[in-house]
Amino acid sequence: MDVSGIMDSLRYRAPWQKVARVILKNQGFHVGQGWDDTLPDIDALHAVGAADAAKLEDALIEHLIAGEKSLQFYSASRENLDWLLATARKSSPSKHELVSIFPGILPEPALAVMGDVPPKFCKIIDTDIGSALIFVASRAYQKRVKLSPDSIKASVAGDLEFDSIIGIINHRAVVYDAIWIPADAEFAVVLADYPTDVTTDFPVPSHLALRKFLSKQLKEDVEASNLFESVATLYGAPDGDLVELGFITDDDSVKHLKARQGKKSLRKDSYHSAGSKEVGESLQPFRVAVRWGRKLSSGLTSHPELLLPGTSRHIFGVNHLLTEAVFRNGLNLGDLGLIISKLAANI
Amino acid sequence: MSELAFLSERELLMCEKLIEVISSRLASRAQGVWTYSNLAKWTGSKVGDPVFMNCVNLLAMHPDFRVLEMHLLFFDPEDPESDGIPLDDEQTAHALAADGFLVNPRTGDRVQNYKSTIVPYFKPSKRLEDGAHG
Numbered sequence: 256m257d258v259s260g261i262m263d264s265l266r267y268r269a270p271w272q273k274v275a276r277v278i279l280k281n282q283g284f285h286v287g288q289g290w291d292d293t294l295p296d297i298d299a300l301h302a303v304g305a306a307d308a309a310k311l312e313d314a315l316i317e318h319l320i321a322g323e324k325s326l327q328f329y330s331a332s333r334e335n336l337d338w339l340l341a342t343a344r345k346s347s348p349s350k351h352e353l354v355s356i357f358p359g360i361l362p363e364p365a366l367a368v369m370g371d372v373p374p375k376f377c378k379i380i381d382t383d384i385g386s387a388l389i390f391v392a393s394r395a396y397q398k399r400v401k402l403s404p405d406s407i408k409a410s411v412a413g414d415l416e417f418d419s420i421i422g423i424i425n426h427r428a429v430v431y432d433a434i435w436i437p438a439d440a441e442f443a444v445v446l447a448d449y450p451t452d453v454t455t456d457f458p459v460p461s462h463l464a465l466r467k468f469l470s471k472q473l474k475e476d477v478e479a480s481n482l483f484e485s486v487a488t489l490y491g492a493p494d495g496d497l498v499e500l501g502f503i504t505d506d507d508s509v510k511h512l513k514a515r516q517g518k519k520s521l522r523k524d525s526y527h528s529a530g531s532k533e534v535g536e537s538l539q540p541f542r543v544a545v546r547w548g549r550k551l552s553s554g555l556t557s558h559p560e561l562l563l564p565g566t567s568r569h570i571f572g573v574n575h576l577l578t579e580a581v582f583r584n585g586l587n588l589g590d591l592g593l594i595i596s597k598l599a600a601n602i
Numbered sequence: 603m604s605e606l607a608f609l610s611e612r613e614l615l616m617c618e619k620l621i622e623v624i625s626s627r628l629a630s631r632a633q634g635v636w637t638y639s640n641l642a643k644w645t646g647s648k649v650g651d652p653v654f655m656n657c658v659n660l661l662a663m664h665p666d667f668r669v670l671e672m673h674l675l676f677f678d679p680e681d682p683e684s685d686g687i688p689l690d691d692e693q694t695a696h697a698l699a700a701d702g703f704l705v706n707p708r709t710g711d712r713v714q715n716y717k718s719t720i721v722p723y724f725k726p727s728k729r730l731e732d733g734a735h736g
Contacts, residue, residue: 271710288696289705289712400680451708452680516675516688 325458349375479578496520501542
């Protein structure tokens with residue numbers, strides 16, 4: 256794939272500030288203010304050597320596997336997982352066009368002609384830390400966009416004036432899902448695509464399809480693991496910055512705190528520290544997000560974030576399972592490995 | 603203060619009041635958030651008062667003062683739940699320039715009419731903090 260196509264795919268997929276610019280810098284590319292200031296001209300793209308282009312393509316594929324995902328964990332014996340991997344290595348990729356152009360993208364009109372495409376097996380990638388079965392799909396979703404009130408004022412009857420006008424676009428996206436099998440682990444992780452601008456139900460069709468795939472391959476009905484125990488583990492752990500927290504105490508209120516803007520952890524937040532000291536063990540967390548800093552070989556840092564999106568129902572409810580984890584700002588499989596290591600103990 | 607002869611008497615008084623408020627906030631454990639509206643509340647002024655606005659801007663921009671450092675928070679228009687993303691020094695410099703621009707940290711694309719998406723706030727300048735601790 257040429258560098259221009261790789262850049263288009265990266266622009267299509269990766270959050271700019273925390274992911275795309277770090278990937279490009281890490282690969283030695285010039286990075287300016289935003290894409291327009293960064294994309295090299297055609298001559299510069301032609302000058303990129305084949306080896307550098309291949310490295311950038313590998314970085315893109317790692318991001319397509321690990322970036323912006325909803326995670327579900329499935330326990331399985333190592334023997335069954337090895338068998339699943341061996342079968343996948345012998346399987347031919349789907350002949351679907353979305354698979355044949357991977358990791359490239361198709362323009363939206365071409366996707367619209369195809370309609371919804373369920374996850375199609377694309378390829379398997381083996382690394383030292385695990386193997387990934389990659390699937391490609393396509394799905395439509397609604398996107399809210401803010402419009403300038405001035406631009407449509409003339410078409411509104413009467414004297415109505417709007418401060419804000421919201422439009423809804425039916426947007427169609429290429430969806431990248433994966434099944435990640437960490438080396439030596441006794442579980443598989445389904446990574447359902449979950450871009451930043453979609454609604455919370457977006458990953459559901461991918462989770463359903465890949466759970467069905469796993470059940471078929473492992474010849475048993477698999478159920479996603481309950482991750483709720485990890486909420487308290489992550490809250491109590493000393494590492495990473497706690498950037499979101501939902502909790503209850505013995506008061507009649509549900510508390511939510513967020514601290515993504517700065518560099519401080521909620522664990523050091525003076526309001527939360529004083530409050531948690533006051534209420535002691537009656538503080539019960541149900542939702543946490545933790546952000547880690549991971550040094551890359553180039554000296555740059557990635558900031559993968561893991562959210563366990565529980566609600567107070569997970570505390571009050573009976574048999575109310577938390578089966579989903581949300582992984583944001585992941586650059587590559589190293590970030591994925593870090594996130595999984597934080598949950599593995601409770602799987 | 604002869605070099606500040608361009609200031610009216612009201613402006614001089616307002617600057618003194620602001621410096622007093624800033625100094626006491628700096629010495630306090632609870633500094634609060636230094637927004638235009640909070641600085642107005644703490645000095646008993648109104649945000650729309652040109653004397654107040656001139657004085658805050660003077661304390662942030664004038665080379666003889668520079669006790670306040672202006673920072674910007676970006677509220678993504680496509681994310682109604684945005685809590686505001688602090689812009690770094692380079693992004694702030696581009697946004698405040700006369701022919702400035704702002705790149706959305708999420709998409710990497712330039713934001714149309716970006717001035718309505720950013721909100722200023724202040725922090726003590728290094729000069730002020732050095733003075734407070736020196």
